[in-house]
Structures are given as C-alpha cells and as structure tokens.
Amino acid sequence: MCTQEFFQTQRSQLVRRLALRSLENFESVLDYLLSWEVLTWEDYESVSLPGQPLSTLARRLLDIVWNKGGQSCKLLLVAVRIAEGADEQTEPPRQWSQNVSCPAQDLQRHRPVIVRKIYGHVEDILNLLLERGFISKYECDEIRLPIFTSSQRARRLLDFAKGKENGVARFLLQHVHQLPVLPAPFPEATACKRYMAKLKTTVSAQACFLSTYDGSENLCLEDIYTENLLEIRKNLSVGAPSQKCHETLELPDIFNDSGCINEDADTVLLVGEAGSGKTTLLQQLHRLWATGRHFQDFLFVFPFSCRQLQYVDKPVSVQTLLFEQCCWPDEDPQEVFQYLLDHPDQVLLTFDGFDEFKFKFTDRETHCSPTDPTSVQNLLFNLLRGSLMKNAKKVLTSRPHAINPFLRKYVQKELSLKGFSQEGIELFMRKHHSDPEVADRIVHLVQATSALHGLCHVPVFSWIVSKCHKELLLHGCGSLKTTTDMYLLILQHFVQHASPEKGDWDPWITSLRHRLPTILRLGRLALCGLGTCSYVFSAKQLWASGVEEEDLSLGFLVPSRSISQESLAPVEFLHITLQCFFAAFYLLLDANVTPSTIRCLFNPHQKPSRALVWLLPASCIQAPEQEEVNVTALLRKAEPHNIQITAVFLAGLLSQEHWGLLAECQGASTPLLQKQSQVQRCLAQGLRRHFQSIPPAVPGEVKSMHAMPEFVWLIRSLYEMQDEHLAQKAVCKLEVGHLKVTYCNIGPAECAALAFVLKNLKQPVALQLDYNSVGDIGVEQLLPCLRVCQALYLRDNNISDQGICRLVDQALQCDQFQKLALFNNKLTDDCAHSLASLLRYKQNLLALRLWGNAVGDEGALALASALHDHQSLKWLSLVGNNIGSLGTQALALMLEKNTSLEELCLEENRLQDEDMCTLVRGLKKNSSLKVLKLSNNSITHQGISALLQVLESNTTLKSVWLRGNTLTPEESEQLSLMDARLLL
Numbered sequence: 001m002c003t004q005e006f007f008q009t010q011r012s013q014l015v016r017r018l019a020l021r022s023l024e025n026f027e028s029v030l031d032y033l034l035s036w037e038v039l040t041w042e043d044y045e046s047v048s049l050p051g052q053p054l055s056t057l058a059r060r061l062l063d064i065v066w067n068k069g070g071q072s073c074k075l076l077l078v079a080v081r082i083a084e085g086a087d088e089q090t091e092p093p094r095q096w097s098q099n100v101s102c103p104a105q106d107l108q109r110h111r112p113v114i115v116r117k118i119y120g121h122v123e124d125i126l127n128l129l130l131e132r133g134f135i136s137k138y139e140c141d142e143i144r145l146p147i148f149t150s151s152q153r154a155r156r157l158l159d160f161a162k163g164k165e166n167g168v169a170r171f172l173l174q175h176v177h178q179l180p181v182l183p184a185p186f187p188e189a190t191a192c193k194r195y196m197a198k199l200k201t202t203v204s205a206q207a208c209f210l211s212t213y214d215g216s217e218n219l220c221l222e223d224i225y226t227e228n229l230l231e232i233r234k235n236l237s238v239g240a241p242s243q244k245c246h247e248t249l250e251l252p253d254i255f256n257d258s259g260c261i262n263e264d265a266d267t268v269l270l271v272g273e274a275g276s277g278k279t280t281l282l283q284q285l286h287r288l289w290a291t292g293r294h295f296q297d298f299l300f301v302f303p304f305s306c307r308q309l310q311y312v313d314k315p316v317s318v319q320t321l322l323f324e325q326c327c328w329p330d331e332d333p334q335e336v337f338q339y340l341l342d343h344p345d346q347v348l349l350t351f352d353g354f355d356e357f358k359f360k361f362t363d364r365e366t367h368c369s370p371t372d373p374t375s376v377q378n379l380l381f382n383l384l385r386g387s388l389m390k391n392a393k394k395v396l397t398s399r400p401h402a403i404n405p406f407l408r409k410y411v412q413k414e415l416s417l418k419g420f421s422q423e424g425i426e427l428f429m430r431k432h433h434s435d436p437e438v439a440d441r442i443v444h445l446v447q448a449t450s451a452l453h454g455l456c457h458v459p460v461f462s463w464i465v466s467k468c469h470k471e472l473l474l475h476g477c478g479s480l481k482t483t484t485d486m487y488l489l490i491l492q493h494f495v496q497h498a499s500p501e502k503g504d505w506d507p508w509i510t511s512l513r514h515r516l517p518t519i520l521r522l523g524r525l526a527l528c529g530l531g532t533c534s535y536v537f538s539a540k541q542l543w544a545s546g547v548e549e550e551d552l553s554l555g556f557l558v559p560s561r562s563i564s565q566e567s568l569a570p571v572e573f574l575h576i577t578l579q580c581f582f583a584a585f586y587l588l589l590d591a592n593v594t595p596s597t598i599r600c601l602f603n604p605h606q607k608p609s610r611a612l613v614w615l616l617p618a619s620c621i622q623a624p625e626q627e628e629v630n631v632t633a634l635l636r637k638a639e640p641h642n643i644q645i646t647a648v649f650l651a652g653l654l655s656q657e658h659w660g661l662l663a664e665c666q667g668a669s670t671p672l673l674q675k676q677s678q679v680q681r682c683l684a685q686g687l688r689r690h691f692q693s694i695p696p697a698v699p700g701e702v703k704s705m706h707a708m709p710e711f712v713w714l715i716r717s718l719y720e721m722q723d724e725h726l727a728q729k730a731v732c733k734l735e736v737g738h739l740k741v742t743y744c745n746i747g748p749a750e751c752a753a754l755a756f757v758l759k760n761l762k763q764p765v766a767l768q769l770d771y772n773s774v775g776d777i778g779v780e781q782l783l784p785c786l787r788v789c790q791a792l793y794l795r796d797n798n799i800s801d802q803g804i805c806r807l808v809d810q811a812l813q814c815d816q817f818q819k820l821a822l823f824n825n826k827l828t829d830d831c832a833h834s835l836a837s838l839l840r841y842k843q844n845l846l847a848l849r850l851w852g853n854a855v856g857d858e859g860a861l862a863l864a865s866a867l868h869d870h871q872s873l874k875w876l877s878l879v880g881n882n883i884g885s886l887g888t889q890a891l892a893l894m895l896e897k898n899t900s901l902e903e904l905c906l907e908e909n910r911l912q913d914e915d916m917c918t919l920v921r922g923l924k925k926n927s928s929l930k931v932l933k934l935s936n937n938s939i940t941h942q943g944i945s946a947l948l949q950v951l952e953s954n955t956t957l958k959s960v961w962l963r964g965n966t967l968t969p970e971e972s973e974q975l976s977l978m979d980a981r982l983l984l
C-alpha cells in the first residue's frame with residue numbers, strides 16, 4: 001500500500017493521536033512539519049488558530065498534508081512518532097549552522113530544537129529583547145499572556161521574530177545557540193519532584209481507609225473494595241438497532257478511547273444514584289494512582305469534593321485551588337505551578353459529588369487566566385469546560401439529575417455506576433467478614449431473602465447488611481423489604497451500640513425513645529442542611545442547631561472527609577441518604593411540624609413564595625411559631641432529589657410495620673395519624689395525576705404512557721408504605737395499555753416497587769423497561785406483577801439465563817402474558833431451552849424476541865422444535881445471535897410444520913447459501929410466513945436463486961430482507977428486478 005493510501009486508512013486513528021493527546025503534542029508535530037518545509041507558513045497559520053477544537057485542526061492538518069503527496073504523508077507519520085516520544089532515531093538529521101545568512105529561515109528550520117532550548121527562558125529572553133529595543137512592551141505582553149504554556153510562549157516568540165525585519169531573528173539565533181536543550185517533559189526540577197512525592201503521600205493517606213460510619217473502625221480500602229459495575233453510556237445511532245447502548249468496562253480503563261462522545265472535551269463524567277459507590281470508586285482511583293498500580297500517565301492527581309468546595313467563599317485562582325485546597329508545595333510554588341500549566345496532560349483533577357454543589361453549571365462566564373482569582377463555581381465550571389487547564393483530565397461524579405445539557409456539551413465520555421452484580425454482593429460480604437462461617441451465613445441469608453437481595457446491589461445497602469449482620473443473623477431478615485427498613489436497622493444498630501451497657505437488654509423501642517431528643521436534633525440539623533444545600537457543618541452550625549456532644553457520639557455525624565488541612569467544616573452525615581432519613585424523622589416527630597407542611601414534600605412543583613424564601617437565610621433556628629413557615633421554606637429551597645429521598649423515608653416510616661414504633665415515640669398520635677393520611681392522599685393523587693395526563697389512545701392503539709422519573713418516585717414511596725390497600729386504590733381504576741418506563745434507572749429495588757403497585761392494575765398492560773438495570777435480581781422482583789403483564793420488554797438490562805428461567809417459571813402460570821422482548825442481554829442456549837418449555841405450555845404466546853444475545857444452534861433447535869405445532873406465535877426474532885447450519889435446519893423443519901408464524905428474523909447470524917437452500921425446503925411447505933429477514937448474513941447469488949424458485953409458488957411470503965449479504969451491486973439490481981419481494 002502506498003503511503004498516501006496507508007495514511008488515509010489510518011486517518012481516524014491519526015486524528016485521535018493528534019487530538020486526544022495534548023495541545024503540546026500537536027504543536028510539536030507542527031514544529032517538525034514547519035522545519036521540514038512540509039507546511040508553508042500559510043498552512044501553519046490555518047492549523048494553529050486559537051479557540052478551534054483540536055480535532056478540527058487535526059483533520060485540517062491531515063487534509064493539507066494528504067494533498068501534498070506521499071512524501072509529506074510519510075514525514076507527518078514520522079513527526080507524530082517523534083512528538084509522542086516513540087521514535088527519536090527517525091528524525092532527519094539537520095546541521096545547526098552558526099553562520100546564518102537567512103536567520104528567519106533558520107529559526108524555522110531548527111524550530112523543534114529551538115523551542116526545546118528556549119521554553120524555560122522565555123521571560124529572560126523577552127527582557128533582553130526589550131532592553132535591546134527589539135520588542136515593545138505591548139508585544140512582550142502579548143507573548144507572555146498567562147493562558148499560554150511555556151512552550152507556547154516560546155513558539156509565539158519565534159513567530160514574532162519571523163515577522164520582524166529588525167535583526168531580532170539573528171540576535172535570537174546567536175543567543176539560543178549558547179543554551180542547552182532542555183530535558184524531556186518529565187519534571188527534573190527538585191521542587192516538582194518533591195511536590196509529586198508530597199501529593200502522592202497526601203492522596204495515599206486520604207485514600208487508604210474507608211472511614212466506616214460509626215468512627216470506631218477504619219476499613220482498609222484495599223481489603224474491602226469490590227468491583228462495581230461500570231458502564232459506558234453511548235449515543236445510540238439511529239439505524240443501528242442491534243448496537244448495544246451499554247458496554248461495561250473496568251476502572252483502570254476509564255481513560256481509554258472507548259466511549260468517547262466528544263474528543264475535544266477533557267471531562268469524564270461518572271453518574272450513579274446515591275449510595276451507588278461513586279465516592280468509593282474515586283477513592284479507589286486515587287489509591288491505585290498513589291500506590292503506583294494504575295493511571296501512572298498522570299504525575300499529579302488532585303482530589304476535590306464539591307460539597308467542600310462550595311464553602312470556599314473568597315475568589316480563587318487555579319493556583320490557590322490546587323495548592324491551598326489540596327496540597328501545598330514546600331518549595332518554589334511558582335516553578336511547580338508553571339510545570340503544571342506547561343504539562344496539563346500529566347494532571348488529573350477529580351471532583352466528587354457535583355449534585356451537592358449548590359451552583360448549577362453554566363458556561364456563561366469564561367475565565368481563562370490560571371493566575372487570576374474568580375468565584376469557586378466559575379473556576380470549577382471553567383476547569384470542566386477546558387477554558388482552564390485545557391488537556392488536564394477531569395473526572396466529575398454526580399447523581400444523574402444534576403447534569404444539565406450545558407454541562408453534557410463538555411463531557412468527553414459518560415460512565416454510569418450500576419452497583420454490585422450478584423457475585424459482587426457475595427464478594428463484598430466475604431471481604432467484610434473474615435470468618436468464613438459468618439460470611440457463608442450472611443451470603444445465604446441475603447440470597448434467600450429476595451427483597452433484601454434486590455436492595456443489596458446498591459453498595460450502601462450491602463454495607464448496612466454487613467454492619468448489622470449480628471442482628472440479622474439473630475433475628476433473620478424476613479421483615480426487611482424496604483429502604484426504610486434498612487435505615488431503621490442501621491439506626492437501631494447505632495443506637496444500641498452507642499449505649500452498650502443498656503443496648504443489648506433494652507427493647508429497641510425503649511432505646512429509641514431514650515434517644516429521641518438526639519434524633520430530633522440531628523433531624524433538624526439534617527433538614528436545615530438540605531434546605532440550604534449544606535452537607536458539612538461547622539462547630540458553630542452544630543451549636544446553633546442545639547446538637548450536643550452526646551449526639552455526635554451516636555456516630556451518624558463523622559469528621560468531614562477532606563484532603564485539605566484547611567477544611568472549613570468539621571462534620572458531615574455519613575451519607576446524604578442518612579441526612580434525608582433524619583430529616584424525615586424530624587418532619588414526622590417534631591410536634592411543631594404540621595400535617596399540612598408534609599404536603600410540600602410531595603408537591604415539588606409548587607413554586608416557593610418569595611416571602612417564605614426571605615425568611616430563610618438569617619437562621620434556621622427560630623421560635624416555635626416560626627417553625628411551620630420555616631420548614632416549608634426549607635423544603636422548597638432544598639434540592640428536589642433530596643426531597644424525594646426524604647419523602648420516600650417519610651412514607652416508609654408511616655408504614656403499618658413501623659407505626660407502633662413511631663406512635664410509641666410520639667405519645668399523642670393524632671398529628672401522626674393526620675400526617676399519615678396526608679401522605680396517603682398525596683401519593684394516590686399524585687399517581688392519578690400522572691395517569692390522567694396521558695393523552696387518549698390513538699384509534700386502533702392501546703393507551704400508552706411514558707413514565708417520568710417522578711412517577712417512579714411516587715411508586716417507590718407507595719412501596720415504602722407497604723399499604724396494599726392504598727396501592728390498590730391508587731391504580732385500580734387506571735386505564736393504560738402500554739407503560740413505558742425506559743431510561744429511568746430502574747434497578748431491582750425499583751422493580752420490587754413497580755410490581756407491588758402494578759399488580760393491582762385491572763387491565764393487562766405491556767410493561768416496557770428497556771435501557772435500565774433490571775438484572776436477574778430485578779426480574780425476580782418483577783414476578784408478582786407478571787400476572788397483569790400482557791407484554792414485557794427488557795432491552796439492555798443485563799439479564800442472564802438465570803433470570804429468564806425464573807421468569808419462565810412464573811409466566812407459565814400467567815394467562816395474559818403473550819409477548820417477551822429481550823434484546824441485548826446475556827442470554828444463551830440455556831435460556832432458549834427454558835423459553836422452549838414456555839412455548840410448549842403456553843399456546844397463546846404471540847411474540848418472542850431475542851435480538852442481540854448469544855443463542856446458538858442448540859438454542860435455535862430447542863425453540864424450533866417447540867414451535868412445530870404452536871398455535872399462536874406470530875413473531876420470532878433471533879437477530880444478532882450465533883446461529884449456523886444446524887439451527888437453520890431445525891428452523892426450516894419448523895417452517896414445514898408450523899402454521900402460525902408470520903415473521904421470522906434471522907439477520908446478523910452465520911447463514912450461508914446451503915442454509916438458504918435448507919430454508920427454501922421449509923418454505924415450500926409453509927403457508928403462513930409473511931416476512932423473512934435474512935440481512936447481514938453470508939448468502940450469495942446462488943442462495944438467492946434457490947429462494948426465487950420457491951417464491952414462484954409461495955404467495956404468502958410478502959417480503960424477504962436480504963441487505964448486507966455477499967452480492968455485487970449488479971447482482972443486487974438484477975435480483976431485485978426478478979421479484980419485487982426481495983429487499984436488496
């Protein structure tokens with residue numbers, strides 16, 4: 001292959017190599033190309049325009065070079081290798097001439113080496129040039145703008161010299177000649193090296209332990225870290241329906257090229273619900289770096305927590321952010337900072353918990369100077385955008401709701417944390433319990449309790465189970481169903497451990513009552529925090545909320561996790577979910593919170609009245625008569641997703657199961673009763689409002705509803721109440737034929753809630769749960785509502801054979817169940833066997849779709865034999881599986897016998913001509929099939945000719961899809977003329 005052709009085939013890879021590395025890398029490629037005269041000055045200017053995305057410039061460069069021919073392409077490849085440091089030998093030798101006749105040209109010819117010589121001396125050289133009158137003050141300032149790195153300044157100085165005819169080029173050449181070539185971009189300077197070491201030690205110390213929440217023990221992260229499912233979120237391109245929209249990856253690979261949606265951006269976004277393990281994952285990333293195991297391309301890693309950053313109330317520059325908020329260099333801060341600016345590609349900044357940052361992302365205010373201070377939010381936004389520290393990698397974690405489309409524009413790739421797999425849950429328990437017998441018992445207990453198993457895939461719940469294992473092993477966990485049950489369990493654990501002399505003997509209710517004042521004080525603090533978006537509390541705030549020493553000893557408030565010594569606030573709730581839990585307790589049990597206040601929790605859309613908001617800032621702690629107004633104002637100011645979590649807990653605490661406990665705490669239970677009926681009313685009304693907002697059905701179609709996240713929240717709250725009667729009342733009159741709950745972060749816990757409520761629907765529903773994280777455990781949770789499901793769609797849900805086998809067992813008993821779609825899961829022949837038994841016993845099934853799985857010949861055979869005399873199945877899809885000759889033979893035999901199947905989809909399998917001939921034999925005797933889809937196989941002209949013969953006599957078949965097979969364009973054209981039913 002000639003170089004130009006090779007160059008073209010490598011184009012996308014070259015774009016990536018040029019654009020995804022640093023700007024420095026790209027500019028040094030340009031230096032070489034200029035010096036070898038591959039690029040003219042005009043070319044150079046057109047590919048070094050400031051402000052343009054690097055990928056655009058890279059593509060433009062490739063176009064220019066390609067147009068210049070093979071030799072230029074060859075030189076570009078050489079330049080790329082040299083710039084990447086892979087290939088020093090291939091650099092064409094150049095004589096460094098001292099007696100220059102044309103200095104400007106020589107500056108250009110020796111540009112790469114001159115840049116390396118002067119980048120550490122630009123300031124001195126500029127002063128010298130200024131002294132000698134070669135340059136004006138204004139020109140100097142242009143060159144030394146703080147947005148440029150040192151080597152960029154060096155290049156600008158050369159560009160300046162080229163354009164002048166006043167002898168500056170000659171002077172520069174003579175001066176430069178004395179200078180040594182500076183070392184490669186590894187920090188040689190002692191100050192930088194010391195700083196690297198200090199930063200590593202600091203990060204390592206912070207990342208080493210996972211502070212467990214009662215403060216009594218510290219778990220070594222290395223010992224307990226358990227792999228968490230990490231998925232890349234992809235942009236689904238239209239026209240590629242079988243493309244998986246999720247792909248899993250391992251933590252060490254998060255910076256590789258896969259899943260990149262914006263190659264000009266530097267920010268990797270990691271989203272996950274509360275408790276899904278974002279903070280822990282970041283901590284593990286820091287640890288892997290600090291211990292030298294992974295991520296060693298970064299020489300400097302700076303961890304930040306958004307919840308703490310928002311307390312920085314004075315203007316900050318990049319420099320103060322890195323040094324004051326993270327790690328201070330003991331020597332020569334200027335030199336260290338300049339190194340960081342010059343080598344952004346060696347820097348990683350991580351920002352945890354963007355959802356806890358009270359400022360919403362905006363790109364309205366651009367700030368480019370790394371040394372000038374600005375507000376902390378503006379600094380963070382500009383870092384994420386890349387206006388500051390461009391090419392330094394950033395990782396941002398957040399709950400999904402806090403990511404707005406403006407921010408998404410600057411995201412290089414998006415990852416989501418899906419929690420533990422089944423194996424992960426088991427591994428977690430084993431890591432937490434070194435006694436294998438105890439570990440076995442816990443694992444067994446969790447696996448045997450379906451609802452608990454569903455919850456444990458969220459890491460924070462696994463942690464609760466592990467923490468409370470003694471209680472669970474003693475009393476069993478049959479009563480643990482809801483999130484609230486879990487949090488009450490952890491409360492019980494902490495309360496009883498905080499007063500061990502009584503704890504073991506006192507009944508739980510007595511201990512709780514004894515601790516009620518503490519719980520209410522913590523609850524009040526929690527609510528004030530939610531209402532003011534504060535998640536860390538200073539001693540002053542604790543004092544203002546009346547929190548006492550003994551309240552701290554309960555263990556729910558822990559020292560704030562901060563890397564910085566100058567941490568402004570000393571304590572935080574162990575987890576945001578616990579903050580919400582305490583707020584819920586307060587709302588229920590504080591005598592001054594009236595039932596009507598509770599309504600605000602469930603009506604998040606009601607706009608706050610200005611008067612109420614004004615009351616807030618002075619202090620949350622006011623006279624009792626102010627309390628109601630105050631609480632309302634707090635609820636309205638709080639982040640809606642935290643309010644939703646609080647509402648879920650509130651509903652859970654009001655369940656019948658916990659009624660005794662609460663009533664016992666409160667003494668007079670009238671307000672409690674009123675609060676309970678208020679919540680019941682809000683939930684039933686909320687759900688009805690949702691259903692009523694659905695437009696009427698299009699004639700001839702079922703009434704369809706696309707659920708919004710708020711719908712899922714209402715369903716979860718209903719589930720927490722565990723009130724069968726209320727669930728029934730809320731949905732029994734609702735009419736909906738098709739319920740879409742796609743892309744709603746549905747995991748096993750949400751499946752349990754959906755099943756609890758939807759099983760009460762009176763008419764059959766098609767339940768579409770595509771693109772969620774249902775998994776095998778979630779499938780199990782859905783079983784109670786299968787009876788009302790007429791169809792179940794579970795595309796991209798990480799389901800394996802095991803989950804489907806359980807589903808089939810249940811579906812056998814569900815008369816109305818008729819359609820099942822399982823695109824892109826992890827299904828194999830085992831699942832096909834199970835589905836074959838479903839087909840055998842359920843003669844009213846209509847559709848079975850197994851697109852994009854790993855079903856092979858064995859599975860196809862099982863399904864085909866079950867279909868020989870099936871009376872109703874109309875659609876069978878096995879697209880994108882692994883079916884070859886044996887499977888096709890079985891399907892052909894089925895076609896001979898079956899009289900109901902109307903559509904058979906076998907695209908993207910391993911079918912060849914002989915398989916086509918086999919199918920033709922089946923089609924000869926078939927008189928029901930209308931559509932046969934065979935696109936993207938390996939069928940040639942010969943196979944299709946055989947098909948044409950049967951088409952002469954078969955009039956039922958209306959279309960045969962054959963695109964993407966092995967045909968020339970002429971053959972395709974000729975064949976499609978022979979029969980219009982062939983789609984080629």
Ligand code: ADP
Pocket residue numbers: 210224225226227228272273274275276277278279280281428459460461463575
């Ligand atoms: P998030 O930041 O998403 O709210 P966290 O990282 O704080 O979640 O996780 C909550 C708790 O769950 C942690 O304190 C820890 O006990 C447990 N946990 C989370 N992820 C892991 C993991 N990968 N391995 C072990 N434990 C984990």
